[in-house]
Amino acid sequence: MLKTTSKQYTKKSFWKNKSILITGINGFIGGTLAKQLIGLGANVIGITNKKNKNKFLSFEKISSKVKIYNVNIKNFDSVEKILNNHKFSICFHLAAQPDVNIAKTHPFETFESNIRGTYNMLEALRSHKSIKSIVVASSDKAYGEYDIKDLPYKENYDLRPLYPYDVSKASGDMIAKSYATDLFKLPVVITRFANIYGPGQLNLTALIPDCVLDNMGHRKFIPRGDGHNKRDFLFSEDVADLYLCLSYNLFKNKNLRGEIFNAGTGHGYKVKDIIRKICFLSNNKELYANIEKRFKNKKLTGEINHQFMSYSKLNKLFKWKPSHKIDDGLRLTIAWYGKFFKKYKYDDFLR
Numbered sequence: 615m616l617k618t619t620s621k622q623y624t625k626k627s628f629w630k631n632k633s634i635l636i637t638g639i640n641g642f643i644g645g646t647l648a649k650q651l652i653g654l655g656a657n658v659i660g661i662t663n664k665k666n667k668n669k670f671l672s673f674e675k676i677s678s679k680v681k682i683y684n685v686n687i688k689n690f691d692s693v694e695k696i697l698n699n700h701k702f703s704i705c706f707h708l709a710a711q712p713d714v715n716i717a718k719t720h721p722f723e724t725f726e727s728n729i730r731g732t733y734n735m736l737e738a739l740r741s742h743k744s745i746k747s748i749v750v751a752s753s754d755k756a757y758g759e760y761d762i763k764d765l766p767y768k769e770n771y772d773l774r775p776l777y778p779y780d781v782s783k784a785s786g787d788m789i790a791k792s793y794a795t796d797l798f799k800l801p802v803v804i805t806r807f808a809n810i811y812g813p814g815q816l817n818l819t820a821l822i823p824d825c826v827l828d829n830m831g832h833r834k835f836i837p838r839g840d841g842h843n844k845r846d847f848l849f850s851e852d853v854a855d856l857y858l859c860l861s862y863n864l865f866k867n868k869n870l871r872g873e874i875f876n877a878g879t880g881h882g883y884k885v886k887d888i889i890r891k892i893c894f895l896s897n898n899k900e901l902y903a904n905i906e907k908r909f910k911n912k913k914l915t916g917e918i919n920h921q922f923m924s925y926s927k928l929n930k931l932f933k934w935k936p937s938h939k940i941d942d943g944l945r946l947t948i949a950w951y952g953k954f955f956k957k958y959k960y961d962d963f964l965r
Contacts, residue, residue: 812850839914878923
């Protein structure tokens with residue numbers, strides 16, 4: 615049994631003035647994590663390949679409080695140059711091509727970003743003695759297809775990916791495990807989380823923002839299947855909190871090196887039920903009646919049917935559990951999009 619350290623991972627005394635690297639800071643998880651770290655007094659440096667300013671960081675009034683490098687993690691020399699400019703204590707490797715639909719049509723770009731990007735980052739970090747904790751974001755999709763009776767996924771399950779996005783995340787996952795072995799002894803833990811949602815998710819084709827924005831009149835939600843496939847959903851603030859927990863404990867306890875941690879709510883929701891919740895919370899039952907018709911005769915292709923995760927290992931080791939129930943998280947998410955699109959034009963996100 616692993617010995618764990620204190621759960622007091624939100625103490626400012628630990629984070630104050632530490633240099634923290636977040637790859638993929640322009641993503642909504644990177645942004646949410648940056649916001650929490652800034653509040654704890656950390657020195658946050660981010661990497662993104664997007665040249666446009668992050669509207670989430672600007673909206674949350676933290677863009678001036680982080681240093682961002684616009685480089686592509688597929689370029690090893692660029693990554694190494696950034697690392698040589700700082701003395702990082704902790705790295706959160708979140709950068710990825712995250713869209714399952716894009717992966718279906720552009721597998722090469724997905725493999726380049728999610729596989730090459732991961733080994734570039736870990737190889738560059740390998741020579742930096744100041745680094746004490748690296749959290750690599752894998753995915754529940756790395757497990758591939760399992761019968762629903764075998765769910766939720768367990769950390770010791772074999773990886774069985776078939777589809778491009780799933781393969782890309784499993785590959786990055788295995789690369790991270792290799793760097794964590796006694797051969798390299800890089801302080802790495804790997805996370806496999808359920809679908810993440812919440813404020814700041816500006817990949818508007820993802821399930822929840824797609825439906826929320828249909829309710830707001832901005833777009834038309836088109837189902838990818840008949841809605842009976844099950845998914846688990848983890849709120850973004852819970853994910854950021856968990857990243858703090860894992861990075862802190864790895865920093866304090868080298869025995870955690872190479873460990874894998876699943877996180878979800880332990881509950882699989884039918885996609886139709888999530889859509890119903892969003893429409894009802896938006897007081898738009900009529901829209902749900904229309905969307906329900908769109909589910910008919912739709913067949914899910916190129917995706918895993920059922921996926922949900924437990925957090926039992928995390929709870930056992932760190933007493934961690936998600937603090938947001940699905941209805942509460944959806945309310946907060948819907949409210950955030952309402953405020954965000956009062957400030958920014960929706961059309962700007964179509965370019």
